[in-house]
Amino acid sequence: MANLKSAVKRINTNNKKRARNQNVKSEMRTHIKKVEALIEANDVDNAKTAYQSTSRVIDKAVQKGVIHQNNGNRQKSRLAQKLKNVSA
Numbered sequence: 001m002a003n004l005k006s007a008v009k010r011i012n013t014n015n016k017k018r019a020r021n022q023n024v025k026s027e028m029r030t031h032i033k034k035v036e037a038l039i040e041a042n043d044v045d046n047a048k049t050a051y052q053s054t055s056r057v058i059d060k061a062v063q064k065g066v067i068h069q070n071n072g073n074r075q076k077s078r079l080a081q082k083l084k085n086v087s088a
Contacts, residue, residue, distance in 0.1 A: 024066045031057045035079055039086050
């Protein structure tokens with residue numbers, strides 16, 4: 001455990017930030033899984049609307065710095081590709 005007061009504060013703030021980041025990542029993953037489940041069920045209309053909301057969630061995670069921009073773009077691209085394959 002840290003001895004300095006500033007180090008103790010730093011540990012506390014890091015833990016708070018980590019908890020917030022975990023919530024954002026968890027929500028993002030949940031949305032992605034919902035879209036993938038709808039794609040598996042061949043429910044194209046609902047999958048498209050779910051993809052739009054998922055895309056927004058991914059963009060917010062990128063904006064908050066929880067994930068890297070390339071990671072977010074890759075996630076959206078893969079979902080769009082799966083959706084396109086089901087639609088065709």
